[in-house]
Amino acid sequence: MTRAVVRKDLTVLWASPIPYVVGALFHLALGLLYVDQLEVRRQAVVQPLFPLAGFLLLVMAPLLTMRSFAEEARTGTLDVLQAARVRAAPMVLGKWLAAWMTGLAVFAPALLFVLLLSWWGEPDAGPVIAGFAGLALFTATLTGLGVLASSLSSSQPVAAIVALFLSLLFWFADVADQAPQAGSLLLRFSLRERLRSFASGVVDTSDVAWFVLLVVATLALAAQAVEGRRLR
Numbered sequence: 001m002t003r004a005v006v007r008k009d010l011t012v013l014w015a016s017p018i019p020y021v022v023g024a025l026f027h028l029a030l031g032l033l034y035v036d037q038l039e040v041r042r043q044a045v046v047q048p049l050f051p052l053a054g055f056l057l058l059v060m061a062p063l064l065t066m067r068s069f070a071e072e073a074r075t076g077t078l079d080v081l082q083a084a085r086v087r088a089a090p091m092v093l094g095k096w097l098a099a100w101m102t103g104l105a106v107f108a109p110a111l112l113f114v115l116l117l118s119w120w121g122e123p124d125a126g127p128v129i130a131g132f133a134g135l136a137l138f139t140a141t142l143t144g145l146g147v148l149a150s151s152l153s154s155s156q157p158v159a160a161i162v163a164l165f166l167s168l169l170f171w172f173a174d175v176a177d178q179a180p181q182a183g184s185l186l187l188r189f190s191l192r193e194r195l196r197s198f199a200s201g202v203v204d205t206s207d208v209a210w211f212v213l214l215v216v217a218t219l220a221l222a223a224q225a226v227e228g229r230r231l232r
Helices: 002-015 018-041 049-065 070-075 077-083 088-120 125-151 156-171 180-187 191-199 205-231
Strands: none
Touching (some): 002 088, 018 088, 049 088, 049 125, 049 156, 049 191, 070 077, 070 156, 088 125, 125 205, 156 191
16 A cells, blocks of 8 residues: 555656756755855865755755645545545555655755765765765655645645744754753754754764654654544
8 A cells, every 4th residue: 555655646746847846946056055155165075065955955845745635635535545444554654755755866966066076075975975864864854744734734835834834943943942951952853953963974873763753753643634534
């Protein structure tokens, strides 16, 4: 069931202009911002690439996930699937995998920046590998939040706005309070700080666990939301 959902959602996503338009705008903005950072630093370093890509992914991910359940609910397809007693968990997992794989494919060309950078310098392999691994986990988390938002609405714009708000909330969690104790607690919820650790070349198991835990939690909540629709 999950495989069929992944195949169907990938076909629908890539038949639409969304991945192509989002990908083009993403790499255009990333290229301009990254080149500007290199000119300011006057060093051939890869570290600035990952926070910039992470912030742009905050905007990109909701556009990739907004139709996951919202469109199915609007057209009535979700009602048909639920009437056929299709379980919510495989649907949620399949839609998340399709959105995650699309997100990975969209930002994968950013590897070209590393190849171009190697012409002018010798970037360390550690931060490059860790940074892209962090971006993959980061994308998984954002698409999880997006699928959750889409499961709560039958409107694609509303789902995208809710997903963007949730993503920004986690991104800026570390600046929500200036109090030392509260700040240290909120720091643990900050996706920006978690991604920064990967960009520095450090793969901390606590950061990996946090991303995985957040993905599992969002998908579990999305499954409950879809199941709640069936019961209603």
